Amino acid sequence: MAVNGVNNHPYIPNSAPGVRAEILRELGLSSLEDLHEEIPGFLKLDRKLDLPEAMASELELKRHVTGLLSRNRHCEDVLSFLGGGCAQHYVPAVCDEINSRGEFLTAYGGEMYNDFGRFQALFEYQSLVGELVDMEVVNVPTMDGFQAAATSIRMACRMTGRQEVLVPDIMDPDKFMAIRNYCSPDIRLLRVGHDPETGRIDLNDLATKLSGNTAAVYFENPSFLGVLQTRAQEICAMARKAGAESIVAVDPISLGILAPPAQYGADITCGDLQPLGIHMNYGGGQSGFMATRDEERYVMEFPSRLFGIVPTCKPGEYGFDDVAYDRTSFGHHREHGKEYVGTQSALWGITAGVYLASMGPRGMEEVGRSILDKSGYARQVLNAIPGVRAPGFASPAFKEFVVDFTGTGKSVARINQALLDAEIFGGSDLFGDFPELGQTALYCVTEIHTKADIDRLADALGRIIAS
């Protein structure tokens, strides 16, 4: 075989020929080829892997990858109004500093003793999110908001012994697909209609679809299209009356000013942590959380790890431990073992904790206010453009909102292309997923946008539409 390996690779100490030969001798082997003797010849690759030549140095690697990345345009460079579940917020430098720490970056499955800091940081993250959502139980983060929603739904089905779940018809189609895949084949998802004027959940349709088979009513506040469910309390009450759990997905950055779902009757709150100090990372910054009241029947249904604070054998010392490690001792056994825990997104949980600790109560209130005002202003100035309707729905909104361009006679695709020429990423085109809404786009405005940014968008749009 024409593979020789490499000598003295910086990442592989024992690729130094002397020591490598010494270990081979110790094992009674003459060359690296003598290893893997348990793998039959016909299963061995009889050639060298077909890969590009290795980078000769770290510098060369850096130049190569930086070269590739330089072909990207990014949102610190281009003015962006993209949202749809991933949003550009300000990431305090402390957040990056902490999640770059080698100890956190490279830790994994240690115990509460030698990974004490990991346990404490995640317990604190749970506690901080607990304050934000006003609930006492929060999990070590799961994959993303999709997974948090899907798992919340499975929890509710186990708790109620029912297998039908009502979800809004207006939601991210990708999220719906992820939930459907995770919940099939046993759980049925039924879609509840919306009021075409307001974009809010149609309570009459909800009442029709709620039944003794309903395990949960899942909805989002704000909705995928930014609309606030002003009658959230009624929805939760209707669910409760039907013996179903209410699950509300939130945008955590709204909760400094928006009432947390627990305060209007939700049983399970879930969402994505990305807005809390985590870069967009091309969609890689997503991280899911779930929260419930501190009741045994909820705690026992979490598939996630839950870190709890406990005493140690030494007075004056806190320790940490997995709460209710054996969650199978509590009913619903047929449904148990139906979820799993693995590597998820712990580092983003720690990061969200750093963010909340930095922001404090005032910071969260201010950032919520800032987003509310800036997005409100954006709606106002966009609505002033002839042919443009913003918001597309007659409802209060937070952070994201629909802009209806139907009246301009131009497609969103064309408008966005023109915006790109003006160094602006326009709101994402909704036409493909929601053709019934006409030529609409989903705009996202956060605390990072200045008045000048918004005015620049309005100017550009005004020019494009007028042309």
Place this chain on the structure above:
Amino acid sequence: MTRIGLIINPIAGMGGRVGLKGTDGLAEKARALGAPALSPQKAARALTVLARSLAGTGRAPGEVRLFVPPGDMGETVAASCGFRVQVLDLPRAAVTNGGDTRRAAGQIRSRGVDLLLFAGGDGTARDICAAVGEDQTVMGIPAGVKIHSPVFAQTPEAAGHLAADFIRGNVRQLCLGDVLDIDEAAYRRGRVRTRFYGCLSLPGSGRVQARKAGSEVSETAAQDLIALDYIDAMEKDTVYLIGPGTTTRPVMTRLGLDYSLLGVDVVENRRLVLCDAPEKELLALTRNRSARIFITPIGGQGYLFGRGNHQISPGVIQQTGVENIRVGATMEKIGRLKGQPFLVDTGDPVTDRMFSGYTRVITGYRREMVYPVL
């Protein structure tokens, strides 16, 4: 303040040294043959480890109150280990027997202790089981000749360590252990006849330290899952013979039926037909009927038949059909067999051979393992 009970069967283990297979009913003979009393020493070894282990985590032995019967059954040993000792109000007997063990165990339970330690063998475990059933967490210090029941720690030291772990709260689950004993009279004549005498509640395996994974199902929960799986597959107008053991029992409890832990119970259409049925009745109930048998290997040796379930005779098996016999066992139980195949000893070699090959063991809800039978 932690409260612990301790009962020593002072004659346990004496038979072994002098070639008797067990000491049940033979203490005098063993003593006459010059057998030394070993169990007090073994109990002392366990207590020493317990005291040291607790001290190592900052707990003085004085923080533990030890409830013991008088004299050789506990008092003597306990006093030497530094614990606060409270002697039970029982007569001091020169020669003790099973009745003394049962009385002491009953009294300790009524005093309310966190853990009852007992030093002895299978016979002692039987007495403890008769007195406290499953209501009291116990642990056996191995000191007898016969140690077949999985209710004993591996060594006296291990018993001390486990007790310390339990007291420190590092053992979080309880599990049930089968109490088995052989008929010593038959054994001395060269025949093994294991009987199943019930269950004791034991501290589960030590604190789970496998944090890379999520929560795994506890053994008790797994037994329940096995029962649910079996119940879901139950058919109408079919006779179900539910064999003895802690693995099969949840079938009865989940159906809300009375059961005999030690015997074979018969169920049809989710109703109890007969509790603790003898072979004759089983033969009659399965004759020309659609029948199923659900069993679990009892104890540690992996016997499907011939240990504790003799009622399910070759005749009953033939009438039911091998294909209608299902085995349930938790992964823990299978793990304890260390890969050794299941064994069958019905007394009829022809019937035994019908089982050889592989069987699908129910290990959880919609979980099975394909396992060899010799």
Place this chain on the structure above:
Amino acid sequence: MDLIDRSATVRENFHQAKWDEPIIFELDTPGERGIRVPEAEPEIRAALGQNDLPDALRRKTPPALPEIAQPRVLRHYMRLSQETLGADVNIEIGQGTCTVKYSPKINELLARQPQITALHPLQPEETVQGILEIFYKTDCFLREFSGLDRFTFQPGGGSQGILTMASVVRAYFEEKGEAEQRDEIITTIYSHPSDAAAPAVKGYKIIHIGPDKDGYPDIEAFKAAVGPKTAGFFVANPEDTGVYNPRIREFTGLVHAHGGLCGYDQANANGLLGITRAREAGFDLCFFNLHKSFSTPHGCGGPACGATGATTALEPFLPGPLINKADRAGKAWYCFDRSYRQDKRSIGKVRSWYGVAPVVLKAYAWIMSLGAEGLYEVAKVAVLNNNYLFKKLMEIPCVDAPYIPGRQRVEQVRYTIEKLAADTGVTSGDIQRRMMDFGMHYWTSHHPYHIPEPITLEPTETPSKKDLDEYIETLKHVFREAYETPEVIKTAPHRSVCHQVDASPSDDPERWAVTWRAYLRKTGRGKPGQSPA
């Protein structure tokens, strides 16, 4: 001053950092703040006039988060990081099956530039050609490592990779109209528990196969298990024991003969890169953990990636979008294939967007820094290190490892110290805690233990011989202590961050506390932000 004698390799003077750091809420000082928020300009406020939320949705009391100035927030988390035993500060041998290897700093640095961190997933394709090329090329590398035809990076970890495989299997048989009939997935007891748990989510019945006397999956049991109900066979090879099953193609062949599909759990692929592949072994699906074999790193447990691959026949069932390479005016053009939205065969989505992009980038950089020869060296040295450790540990009287004595293991070994436990009463779990006193990880096994008193060790290519020797000497030292001073081990750790925890509240709903507010309430101390009652 004399030179310190470094001839003894056991770190008896080790003590982990211990800062005695309060819980973050205890640092609350009203009035302090950690960061300022970019607020709306006065002109915006003026233009808006009244801009209030509906009363029903307005939060009435602010969240009781602590108020802490920035230096103290930073110091707090820096200290917590120091109390965490990451691979950067440790000889990582003890977390067997996790493949904790060196994660090059340059890769982290590259992944933290705004050219990737500030990318929005919905940006126009023409603005993300660089990252799409990295996704596409990494997909091609994984195809080459596996022999399979197409990869998705969506799964956020190994378990989600297995869920993806199980979902693809179900979708495939739904398409064929055989989903009802085929409701069983076969796996082995030494494969990862998620190989059973994730398919169970998809409604599958799980059939386990045990090892034969050599530790290989028992082929006779397998023959008894496989049949018309078999949907799939999910297995690791080598399994957690480090034993490679040389008859794997007979297993996959049997499954195919019965119409089933085979999924390869390649979480343990590190020792096999460039040596043997999924396709030749007969697999239809597989996944690689980029955070393990490809070093991206583990991040306390994610963000990560369980890149999942399929043969061409199964590609339409993968979640979308996939990334294609096309030609545009003679130049390579990378674009999304969004057919998953319409194609009923696709399982749709398992995770938002396209996967964790920085993780894919780091895996790409790692592969590019090694090339074919470097990856061969990685696989070979990982196996060399493992077999060296294996030989040295087997010389210790109380250590054993079941199965194929005297033969090689691949990437890891599951040992047993049953003899030590019987001799001393010290369990493998106790040894784990004592190893922390020397700054070492040590892992037992998944539950339930099929090998009693287990240890699972996996050195990877990262440690030097000196590192391996230090780990070996430390283990020997601790085993000696087990015989001589077992109490020291039973009461360990002594030099880690905290002492043995009292776990009793963790199972007690009256006392467990998953948040600080729950802890305060249950211990009668009021609420966060209030002075103690």
